[in-house]
Amino acid sequence: MPTQDVPVSVLAGDIGGTHTRLARAAVAGRKVEILAQETYPSQDYAGLDEIVAAFACTHALHVDHACFGIAGPVVNNVAEITNLPWRVDARALADTFKLQTATLLNDLEANAWGIAALNDADFCSLHRGASQAAVIAAGTGLGEAGLFWDGHRHHPFASEGGHASFSPVNALEAALLTHLSARFGHVSWERVLSGPGLVNLHAFLLVHRRTATPPWLDDEMRTGDPAAAIAQAALLVRLYGAEAGNLALKLMATGGVGRMGRTVDAETAPLTNPEAFQYDIDLAAMAELWRRGSVVGSWLLDLSAQALHGHADLADYSTRVADSGEGRWTALAAVESGTPIPVLSAALFARFNSRNEDDYASRLLTAMRHGFGGHGMK
Structure with a gap:
């Protein structure tokens, strides 16, 4: 070295x-x-x-x-x-x-x-996290890798996740799978998230929508402008986000999923407005699946499922997570005795931080606390 x-x-x-x-x-x-x-x-x-x-x-x-x-x-x-x-x-x-x-x-x-050599200015962060991380990159193929966190540093490792089977979640994507299966047999995520994948998406959309390529797009594609093709196949953005989410789930990448390549481009710029690219997922049904498919039962998961079954948007619950005093008392006692309580103190300050944020995760935490101990909903 x-x-x-x-x-x-x-x-x-x-x-x-x-x-x-x-x-x-x-x-x-x-x-x-x-x-x-x-x-x-x-x-x-x-x-x-x-x-x-x-x-x-x-x-x-x-x-x-x-x-x-x-x-x-x-x-x-x-x-x-x-x-x-x-x-x-x-x-x-x-x-x-x-x-x-x-x-x-x-x-x-x-x-x-x-990644360790990059500065904050090199990232376009949609949401910050910590611990395990992952990277995904669509080019000629689709590459995926993970970064294991040992508590001190990340350890990168390779995967061939881009060759995992493409899994549709709605009627349009099911039609896409049928279209590509007729041509390729097995359809991997790389068939839709890559340079050749963009061509596959464009060909599918022409058939599915029964429309011809507009003259302006033909002209742009002949001059080699990829942005025009990407604009025609906005489906790519949805699928890119979906597979990034899949990768995060598979690797428990709470430290984030990095999209490698240029910081701002036609593929990732729309992700800065993620609300426009979300799936219609039945969260109540998902919660029921989690609570019944887990090896270890969880009362908090049961409470989450009950709250989601009422109203999946959790509109009845506040994004400001209340603290009833136990956390403060415990933290003060820990300071006086010199006892480290990193988990409890982190949870307490996360509740304080919710006062300045308006996110769905805070609503879910409020719902769990309400079911657990009758804490305030608003």
């Missing part, structure tokens, strides 16, 4: 189905200086070794180590790229180019490692 005083020369690469990006950098600790970089059309080459050789012809390849983020699964430092007929072997690359080490990572795992 490089030290703060001795820079190490590194070749880094982002290997995707459409583009391969290489950079030579000097790394000293957490300081990185980019010395040279190039972008290559991946499908114009028979393998990564040809691209590295082309890079070496343009820039002196005086590097000690190499690391490549690969759009596909990596097993024992060997990768089969999902959308290219390439097999990448790190040991063979190291031997060919006289490298001390060569390492392959799943590309989304590589992205996840890079």
Whole structure:
């Protein structure tokens, strides 16, 4: 590993189905200086070794180590790229180019490692959280990765979640699944959330709505403007949000799901107004499913189900969560005795914070407290 005083020369690469990006950098600790970089059309080459050789012809390849983020699964430092007929072997690359080490990572795992190097200004945050996190990115394919939180730092890990089966939740999406199944057989999330997926959505909408592509859109698509195509297929935004939510559920990503790529673009800008892109979910039915499908019973879950069964919008409950005094008394006693009570103090201050917010989660907490001890509803 490089030290703060001795820079190490590194070749880094982002290997995707459409583009391969290489950079030579000097790394000293957490300081990185980019010395040279190039972008290559991946499908114009028979393998990564040809691209590295082309890079070496343009820039002196005086590097000690190499690391490549690969759009596909990596097993024992060997990768089969999902959308290219390439097999990448790190040991063979190291031997060919006289490298001390060569390492392959799943590309989304590589992205996840890079999150720690970003600043707050690099994020467009819809809702802040903590603990486990995840990243999702739609490009030539759909990549997904997780970040396990050990209490001190995040540990990125790869997944192939983009190849999980697409699951519709309404009539339009059921029709989309039928349409794509006739063509592909198995329909993964990648079939709808990717560059090719956008084409699939557009073709489906033309058939489903029985309308022709308008002339202005034909013109824009011929000139290569992707924003016009994205505007035609707003369904992509809904599906992107849905799968990000699925990923959060599967990984318990309470620390957030990061959409990798440009901070503001035609896909994610509408998510800053999430109320316009929500599913009509029967929360009361979902709560009943949770309470009956859980291994361990929960009285609070029962109380939540009862409240949701009355009015799913919980309009009768306040977003200001009252505290009846026990939390304050416990916190004061803990201060006097020097006893740490992080969970109770966090819960108490969360109730204080609800005075300044207007969210659904606070209504649900008020409903649970009302059912639990008759605490005020308004």
